[in-house]
Amino acid sequence: MAQDVGQDTNLAQSGDTRTSARVSRETISAATVAILCVVLLLGARFVSPALGSWSQVETVLVLGFFLVILSFGQGLVILSGGLDLSLPATITLGGILATSWVGAENPAAWYYLPVVLGVCGLVGMVSGIGVVWLRVPPFIMTMAMSIIVASALLGYTKGTPRGAAPDAAVAMMKSHILGLPVPVVVLIGLVLLGWVFQSRTIFGRYIYAVGTNIEAARIAGVPVAAMQILPYVLSAICAGFVGIALVGYSNGATLRMGDGYLLPSIASVVIGGSSILGGSGTFLGTVGGAILLTTLGTIISALGLEFGLRTVIEGSIVLIALLLLREELFQKLRSVWR
Amino acid sequence: MTGAVSGTAHAVYEQPSVALLARGLRKAYGATVALENADISLRSGVVHALLGENGAGKSTLVRILTGAVRSDSGTITLHGQPYAPATLIEARAQGVATAFQELSLVPNLTVAQNLLLPAMPRGPLGLVSSRRVIDAGAEILVRHGLERIDPSAQVGMLPLAERQRIEIVRAIENAGQMLILDEPTAALAETDWLFERIRLTTAKGVAVLYISHRLAEVREICTEATVLRNGRSIASVGLAQASDDDIFEMMVGRRVDQQARDRAAPTASADAARVSVSSLSGHGLNDISFDLRPGEILGLAALEGQGQRGLFRMLAGLEHPDKGQIAVDGTTAQLSSPRGALKAGSGIAYLPEERKTEGILAGLSAATNIILPVMPSASTAALISQQAEQSAARPAGQKVEMSPRYLGFAIGDLSGGNQQKALVARTLATGAKTLLLYDPTRGVDVGTKQSIYAAIRAFAAGGGSVLFYSSELPEVVQLADRCMVLYGGRLFRTFEGKAIAEQTLVAAMLGHGSNEGALDR
Numbered sequence: 001m002a003q004d005v006g007q008d009t010n011l012a013q014s015g016d017t018r019t020s021a022r023v024s025r026e027t028i029s030a031a032t033v034a035i036l037c038v039v040l041l042l043g044a045r046f047v048s049p050a051l052g053s054w055s056q057v058e059t060v061l062v063l064g065f066f067l068v069i070l071s072f073g074q075g076l077v078i079l080s081g082g083l084d085l086s087l088p089a090t091i092t093l094g095g096i097l098a099t100s101w102v103g104a105e106n107p108a109a110w111y112y113l114p115v116v117l118g119v120c121g122l123v124g125m126v127s128g129i130g131v132v133w134l135r136v137p138p139f140i141m142t143m144a145m146s147i148i149v150a151s152a153l154l155g156y157t158k159g160t161p162r163g164a165a166p167d168a169a170v171a172m173m174k175s176h177i178l179g180l181p182v183p184v185v186v187l188i189g190l191v192l193l194g195w196v197f198q199s200r201t202i203f204g205r206y207i208y209a210v211g212t213n214i215e216a217a218r219i220a221g222v223p224v225a226a227m228q229i230l231p232y233v234l235s236a237i238c239a240g241f242v243g244i245a246l247v248g249y250s251n252g253a254t255l256r257m258g259d260g261y262l263l264p265s266i267a268s269v270v271i272g273g274s275s276i277l278g279g280s281g282t283f284l285g286t287v288g289g290a291i292l293l294t295t296l297g298t299i300i301s302a303l304g305l306e307f308g309l310r311t312v313i314e315g316s317i318v319l320i321a322l323l324l325l326r327e328e329l330f331q332k333l334r335s336v337w338r
Numbered sequence: 339m340t341g342a343v344s345g346t347a348h349a350v351y352e353q354p355s356v357a358l359l360a361r362g363l364r365k366a367y368g369a370t371v372a373l374e375n376a377d378i379s380l381r382s383g384v385v386h387a388l389l390g391e392n393g394a395g396k397s398t399l400v401r402i403l404t405g406a407v408r409s410d411s412g413t414i415t416l417h418g419q420p421y422a423p424a425t426l427i428e429a430r431a432q433g434v435a436t437a438f439q440e441l442s443l444v445p446n447l448t449v450a451q452n453l454l455l456p457a458m459p460r461g462p463l464g465l466v467s468s469r470r471v472i473d474a475g476a477e478i479l480v481r482h483g484l485e486r487i488d489p490s491a492q493v494g495m496l497p498l499a500e501r502q503r504i505e506i507v508r509a510i511e512n513a514g515q516m517l518i519l520d521e522p523t524a525a526l527a528e529t530d531w532l533f534e535r536i537r538l539t540t541a542k543g544v545a546v547l548y549i550s551h552r553l554a555e556v557r558e559i560c561t562e563a564t565v566l567r568n569g570r571s572i573a574s575v576g577l578a579q580a581s582d583d584d585i586f587e588m589m590v591g592r593r594v595d596q597q598a599r600d601r602a603a604p605t606a607s608a609d610a611a612r613v614s615v616s617s618l619s620g621h622g623l624n625d626i627s628f629d630l631r632p633g634e635i636l637g638l639a640a641l642e643g644q645g646q647r648g649l650f651r652m653l654a655g656l657e658h659p660d661k662g663q664i665a666v667d668g669t670t671a672q673l674s675s676p677r678g679a680l681k682a683g684s685g686i687a688y689l690p691e692e693r694k695t696e697g698i699l700a701g702l703s704a705a706t707n708i709i710l711p712v713m714p715s716a717s718t719a720a721l722i723s724q725q726a727e728q729s730a731a732r733p734a735g736q737k738v739e740m741s742p743r744y745l746g747f748a749i750g751d752l753s754g755g756n757q758q759k760a761l762v763a764r765t766l767a768t769g770a771k772t773l774l775l776y777d778p779t780r781g782v783d784v785g786t787k788q789s790i791y792a793a794i795r796a797f798a799a800g801g802g803s804v805l806f807y808s809s810e811l812p813e814v815v816q817l818a819d820r821c822m823v824l825y826g827g828r829l830f831r832t833f834e835g836k837a838i839a840e841q842t843l844v845a846a847m848l849g850h851g852s853n854e855g856a857l858d859r
Contacts, residue, residue, distance in 0.1 A: 201720050202713045205706055212699045219656070219690050220699070220764065221677045221711035280701050 033272065033288030037295050044299045056298065058181060062173075062249075064294035065183045066242045068287055070261055071268040072194045073235030075286045078269050079198075080231045081211040081278035082138035086127060086146040087239045087265055089153070090120050091258030094243025096153050096161050099253040104163030113168060117240045123149055124236025128229030142232075154255060161253045169248025183245070191287055198283040207231060211278030264293050267318050293318070357382040357545035358403075358421070358434075358516055363412035365398050370781065372398040373409070374569035380516060380545040385536060387556045387577070388549045390566035391589055391641075391811065391844070396549055399566065400520055403547070404436045405429035416515060427456070433514030437506045439521040439549075445494030450475020452493050453508050482507045482535060498525040503532075510535060516545045523555060524643070533559050551641045553582060553848045567591055582850060583841070590811065590840045609633070612684065612803045613653070613666055613772050620660030621648025624827040627662075630772065630803045635794065637818025638807040639843050645827040646807045647691060650776050653805070654688035655679035666772070680711060685770030687711070689761055689778055693754065697761045700750030704740075704760045705731035707749045711768045734767035735760070737796065739789040755786035762790050766797060773797065775806040779813060791817060811840045825849045 041057065070087055077084040097116040102109060123145060130141040175182045198204040206227040209217040218224045239258070247253050266276075272289035274281025296317055300310050358380040365373040373395040380386050390396045401407045403414070405423030414421045416432060423429035426436070443452045450472045451458070459474055461467035475489035484507065487500055496504070502525040509517055517539055523529055536559055540546055548560050556563065557577055564574045565588040572588050580588075611629035618626045622645035630636050640646045651657040653664060655673035663670050666683035673679045679686040690696035699707055703724065708731040709716050716722060716730035728745045735745060738759040749757055758779070765773050778794065779787045794817060798804055808814050814821055821833045823846040831846045 196721070200723060202717050202722055203720065205702070205710070205713060205722065208702060209699050209706075209710060212701050213695070216690075216696050216699055217710075219654070219676050219688060219696055220707075221680050221768070223677060 033285065033292050037288070037292050040292070040295050040299060044302070047299075047303060058184065060291065060295050060298050061184045061187065062181055063298060064291050065187045066246060066261065067264055067268060067290040067294055068187060069190060069238050069242050069245075070265040071272075071286045071290045072190075072283060073231070073238035074265040075269045075272070075274060075281065075283060076198070076207060076231035077138075077235045078266070078274060078276060079211045079278055079281060080207045080228055081214065082131060082142075082228070082231065083266070084124075084127070084142050084232060084235045085139055085262060086123065086142040086149065087235070088258030088260075088262050089146040089149040090123055090236045090239035091243040091246065091261060092153055092253070092255060093123065093149050094120050094240030095247045095253035095257050096157060096243075096255075097240075098166055098169060098244045098247045099163035100157060100161050101163070102166045103247070107164060107167050110166065110168035113166060113244060116244065117237050120236045120240025120243075121233045122236075124232040124234070125229060127236070128232035131232070132225050132228045150255075157255065159255070161255065163253075165247045165251050166244070169244050170251070171248070173245055173248035183249075191283075194283050194287075203227070203230065208279060211280075213279070264290075267322075268293055270322060271318070355382045356380070358414065358416050360399075360403070360414040361412055363399065363402060363409045363414070365402060365407060365409050371569055373402070376412075376566060376569065376571045377574075378547075378564045378571060379574065380547055382543045382545050383540045384562065385540060385546040385548050385560045387560035387563035388547055388566065389553075389556070389563050389585060389589060394566040394589070395569040396566055397520075398569075400436070400518060400547075400549065403429070403434065403516075403518060405434075430512050433512075434516045434518070435509040435512035436518040437502075437509035437520065437522055439524055441501055441505045443493045443501060443505055443508075445492070447493060448472070448475070448490050449479070449487055449493055449496070449504055450489035452504060453478050453489075453511065478507060478511060482510070483531065499527065502526060506532065506535065510539050513539065513544050516547065518547045518549075520549045521551070522548070523550060523552065529555060529558070551848055553585065553850060565589055582845070586841050586844045586848075590844050610668060611665075613664065613686070613805070614668070615653070616663050616665070618649070618652065618659050618662035618664065620662075621645070621652060621657050622827050623648050623652075623659075623824075625662070626824075626829050628822060628829065628832075630805055632771070632801050632803055633798055635798045635804045635806070635817055635819045637814040637821040637838070638805065638824060639811065639814050639821055639847055640807070640824035641847050642809075644824040644847075646824055647776070648827075649824075650688065650691075650774050650805075650807065653679070653686060653774050654690075655682075655686075656688075680768055680770055684772065685768060686772045686774060687765040687768040687770035689765050689773070689775045691776040691780075693757055693761065693780070698749045698757050701748055703727065703746055704735075704749045704752060704756070705745040707760050708734055708745075708764045708767050711764065731763070731767065734763040737766050738763045738793045755782040758782050759786060759789065762793060766793065771801070772803045772805070775804060777809055778806055780809070787813075811843055814838065814843065815840055823847055 070091075074084055074087065094116055097119060098113065102112045102116065127142050127145045130136045130145075131138050171182070172186060173183055177185055206217070206222050207230070209220065209222050210224050210227045214224055242261070243253075243258065246257055268289035269281065269286050270276055270289070271292060272281060272285030272287070274286065296314060300313055305313070356379055358378075360376065360378045363373055363376040364371070376395060376399055378388070378399070388396055388399065398407070402409045405426050405428050408422065408424065416434070421432060423432065423434070429435075444455070447455075453475045454471055458466040459470035461470065472489045479485060479487050479489055484503060487496070487504070493501060493504065502522070506519065506522055509519070519536075522532055526532060536546055548556065550556050560577055562574065562576050563580070563585070565572045565585065567589060609632045612632050613630040615629075616627045622643070624645070626649065628636075638646055638649070648657065652659050653673065655675045655678050664673060665671060666686065669683060671682040673682060673686070676688055679688065699710070705724070705727040709727055712730075713722065714720075716726055718726070724746065728742070731745050732742055735742060740756060740759040740763060744752055744756055749760055752760070762775070762778060765775070773794075775794070779790050782790070794804055794806070806817065815838055818838055819835070821838045821843065823830045823832070823843060825847065826849065830849065833842065
């Protein structure tokens with residue numbers, strides 16, 4: 001078996017360039033997305049002078065708040081090799097509980113809001129347990145949970161959610177601190193937290209391991225069941241949090257408030273460079289993907305196009321972005337740069 | 339048809355009745371040369387055995403002959419015509435059919451459909467007629483003495499032995515020129531039916547290539563044999579002229595002298611067993627009992643599929659035994675997962691068989707891969723940085739002589755040898771006192787092998803216990819203090835110290851010679 005020796009020396013010689021190649025791939029991914037955002041915003045100026053201003057950047061960040069947080073949860077689930085289709089229902093659950101329960105009884109009682117998040121987390125845990133122990137495929141399990149939760153909410157509200165937004169939710173979404181909107185500050189904090197969780201904790205490592213190869217992770221002694229369930233729980237908590245935030249932003253809940261967020265949450269993760277099959281990708285890439293999608297949405301709606309046309313353009317751009325941001329492109333870029 | 343046995347290979351080549359003649363076959367998979375230079379000559383109406391150790395190139399040769407892969411170089415002629423099938427169907431069209439060891443039946447189709455595929459009898463409208471299919475299938479079954487099998491039964495519902503018979507019948511039906519039987523008796527309890535089928539087939543002038551690990555069987559049905567070793571055909575012999583010892587020597591070669599054990603005989607350890615296995619059954623094993631003592635390197639030698647994988651997976655907590663007990667440090671342990679095995683008593687760490695699919699986590703760094711089982715102890719309040727990972731992985735990496743600069747690379751980018759070093763380092767980093775190493779040096783270069791051997795010896799010298807399986811006998815001879823031989827799922831023989839030699843091991847692996855326990859057949 002001496003044939004392995006030659007290969008080994010070759011690798012050793014080319015060794016030093018490999019980490020840099022790896023780093024540059026992630027940098028390129030994040031940088032490409034960031035550059036695309038800037039180009040889009042500046043380009044929009046030519047279309048309409050109102051676009052591309054600082055206040056529009058703020059608008060994008062506030063609107064992007066929801067998608068970034070959702071994509072963190074969705075990204076973890078996808079990283080672990082699953083998929084969470086129950087986001088819309090869980091967002092609505094968080095929103096309805098915040099208005100019909102907390103807001104209607106005692107709007108000042110901010111300390112009930114963690115309980116709301118806990119309820120959402122339980123929904124995620126049921127999904128995770130179904131996927132791991134009952135071996136239901138993730139998209140069936142989370143879709144089923146989605147239908148169950150949505151129907152239960154319909155029954156609970158009898159079709160018309162009552163109540164008002166809790167004070168804390170309104171404060172979080174509507175006030176300013178040091179001249180910046182509070183949601184932007186909260187968003188920056190949460191992005192930091194999410195980045196630390198995904199790339200600097202043992203849980204993050206375990207989830208990467210489970211998503212890369214669950215059998216190898218099991219053999220290596222990773223608690224695979226827990227690390228498959230955890231992403232669903234976190235994703236549901238994120239969705240519940242977004243539900244509460246949406247309620248604070250628009251001062252009320254509706255039964256369809258989460259509907260528009262499912263596909264963008266998945267698209268952000270994939271545009272951000274993660275594999276839809278799990279095991280690879282970074283949270284910062286996902287953040288870039290979410291901001292890019294939000295920028296796009298803002299510009300398109302500012303153009304005053306018809307809804308149908310808007311959706312067609314949005315869909316096409318997502319498709320083009322996915323095609324452009326594929327792995328091959330980075331490999332090509334890397335080989336050109338060498 | 340000439341049934342006579344010829345004395346030498348060259349005499350065989352001169353016979354006019356040569357059915358298939360292959361010369362200088364070579365096949366490499368990437369850097370791994372599976373077949374170096376193989377010649378084989380099969381005669382019409384003669385059963386020819388193909389013998390060799392694990393990895394000698396038997397499967398590759400069979401795959402070339404069946405059209406599953408194409409050889410890189412070399413020529414094959416079938417009755418004087420060039421023969422280079424690109425697919426199984428092409429091979430079959432030329433009258434070469436194979437009964438595969440792993441069976442190639444479609445489980446959710448009926449027996450009759452499987453026997454007749456791909457050409458089904460059609461009804462008047464040109465559609466497949468299920469009645470005609472069943473009639474034709476039944477006719478084939480009757481012809482081969484298998485009336486008891488219902489032609490309309492789903493293949494997947496039948497017992498393994500019946501499936502194997504159907505696989506063989508289908509091959510015989512399609513073998514106009516040559517029949518290849520790859521381990522045809524693996525699932526059969528008796529050989530009478532098979533041997534009668536083979537005799538009827540050879541009577542029609544078909545050449546038969548018979549691959550089996552069971553030498554007694556080979557002697558009964560085959561008249562000549564080709565021995566492969568390290569991808570080369572070593573000899574073609576008439577079986578009547580070759581003794582068992584001759585054949586073992588041809589299979590193993592004369593390496594025995596060079597690769598003699600370079601260690602003193604182990605001191606008999608009186609310590610209590612660290613891992614004690616009693617009457618373990620299931621997953622291919624049948625009533626196995628043994629003790630693994632502190633400081634001991636226990637080798638396991640067996641041909642493929644004798645239950646070794648089941649044994650390791652049960653000890654690692656990946657499979658549940660049907661019967662029997664595993665005790666760690668004197669306490670019966672319920673090993674329900676690899677994580678549980680790591681925590682059982684002084685711990686059991688497992689190096690899996692398949693590096694790519696069960697071992698490495700390709701996108702993560704080598705350091706992460708090494709410390710994955712002990713991640714919490716390398717972290718501060720669940721936080722971990724790449725620097726912390728690398729410094730935690732360094733000591734284990736040093737034990738296998740892995741260069742620290744590789745620790746930061748994605749393990750998937752490293753060479754196979756370094757990946758394997760990292761995986762061995764992972765088992766060392768767990769702190770477990772028992773290592774289960776399944777083929778610890780599979781597919782690595784000589785230097786890496788020595789590093790891994792040194793790490794294993796140092797681990798045992800420090801009081802650790804090692805159970806390892808190797809598909810390479812020299813490795814068993816070099817490393818093992820004691821060696822168990824599995825055959826047919828049972829513990830066939832155990833050798834100690836100087837008694838561990840390649841030829842005796844080969845004999846035992848083929849189920850030859852006296853044994854301690856009961857023999858299956």
